[in-house]
Amino acid sequence: MTPGGRFGQMLAGAVQKKGISLRDLAVQLDYSYEQMRKIFLGTSSPSVLLVKELAKRLGMDREEAEQAATADRLQRRFGKAGLKALGRDPRLAALDAVAALLSDKELQTVITVARGLVKARKQG
16 A cells, blocks of 8 residues: 555654554554545545644654645645645655655755756756
């Protein structure tokens, strides 16, 4: 199962890091597995209360988790206009979706490659 959306990516990373299954997490929080699966896939947004509980239980940064959930909600509802309203470049949505799955070193490599592309364009 591939996580979707910014919050789904964060959730996937946190669940993997804790070594817990989505089903077990749902049981611990008294939510249905189906609801947790939809949040993981990015087809549903968690409530503010659930974001807070997930962040606490999984060791996620609560502010980042809230921002990710809000961004996903806006993007689902308003498409690219939702991202623009957040001051985000809609072209970066695909990168945002995978960034949470990358290690710090891998993310730094992506940034270095992007900077190299910009530098090469300026020189050429």
